[in-house]
Amino acid sequence: MILAPFTLHRPESLAEALSLAAKLPDGGYDWIGGGTDLLQNYKNRLNAKDHVIALDRVPEMRGISAERIGAGERLAVISESAVVRERWPGLAEAITHVASPLIRNSGTLGGNLLVETRCYYFNQTPFWRGTKGSCMKAESDECLVVPQKEICYAAYSGDLAPILGVLSATLELASPAGTREVRIDEFYAGDGIRKNVKRADEIIVGVKVPAEASTLRAGYRKLRHRDALDYPEMGCAAALRLDPSGRIELLRAATTAVDVVPHFLDFSELMRGQEPDTAFAEVAAAMEERAQPKKNTSMPVGYRKKMVRVYLGRLLDDLRAGRTEGRIPAA
Incomplete structure (x- = not known):
């Protein structure tokens, strides 16, 4: 399928990218990293813009250190980084769940965090939408999953x-108005259209990971039809730290693909000092x-x-036992 026409801009610094955005019409442009999600939507004529600003030449969005990962880094590079595998092996392994090797060599960290929300009625060709009926995220004004006109x-x-x-x-986050920082667990809000707190003129420049993260056992598990390419039908992550007696000291959990935004809950205060078996069952x-x-994907809602x-539950048991999926070599 042929891409919708647009003008491509390729700034070579963050300042140039932000200056360019300030000159373009509001809502008239998209940022692009690897393009693995955005360009497919453009081929399907889904909310295509007249201007696309490529960020692959912006040096401020690159680099991997013990405290920060540039949002423009390719997923494969992050997963293969010695720093990431040593400090955050759960992140390195989670990246191997994303799509396929080809896509991980193109897709970026920022792009995955900003991946477009998905729905059976939205992610279709123009012909399909024209025959079956479109939705409020595309050309219509009504949600076809839960028929109403207020929430996508x-x-x-x-x-x-x-x-x-x-x-x-x-x-x-950076914009022509300045910079700010937002915790990931506070970033996602709204519905399938208004899906996060990022303004249209803002760029995710990097991701900061606190020093404490390297002391945690963390991992991600993913439900999908095939063990490659597919988006999650459900995904879950957890971070765990046990005290010297083997009881809970820190426990956080998160899910994706089971609502319009990911869910994050910190159970540390509630579960601190508890036996893992009891705590794991309650958290799950x-x-x-x-x-x-x-009912907006191909798998049954109840399942x-x-x-x-x-x-x-399986992930938490694996974290307690120190087991991994073996998707990356040991550091």
Whole structure:
């Protein structure tokens, strides 16, 4: 399918990118990193803009250190980084769940965090939407998942927000008006259209990961039809630290693809000092109850919701035992 026409801009610094954005019409442009999600939507004529600003030449969005990952870094580069594998092996392994090797070599960290919300009625060709009927996220004014005109129920389906959220990572945002930082667990809000607190003229420049994250056992598990390419039908992440007696000291959990935004809950205060078996069961049940999947993917709603408890329970058991999925070599 042929791309919708647009003018491509390729700034070579953050200042140039922001200056360019300030000169373009409001809502008349998109930022692009690897383009693995955006360009597919452009081919399907989904909210295509007249201008696209490529960020692959912006040096401020690159680099991997013990405290920060540039939002423009390719996913494959991050997963293969010695720094990431040593300090945050759960993140390195989570990245291997994203799509396929080809896409991970093109897609960026910032792009995955900002992946477009997905829905059976939205992610279709123009012909399909014209025959079946479009939705409020595309050409219509009504949601076809839950028929009404106020809320879009397209599901957030990024893989990396959950794992970075349980590691308490923070996003660096830049715009012509200045810079700010937002915790990932406070970044996502709204519905399938108004899906986060980022303004249109803002760029995610980098992701800061606190020193504490390297002391945690963390991981991500993903439910999907195939073990490649597919977006999550449900995904869950957790971070765990046990005290010397083997009881809970810190416990956080997160889910993706079971609501319009990812869910993050910190159970540390509630579960501190408890035996893991009891705590794990309660946390998995609480996250299952929090999940609100809708009939907007190919898997049954009830199954996706039930698998939150199953997958998260297995993940927590693996973290306690120090088991990994073996998707990356040991550091």
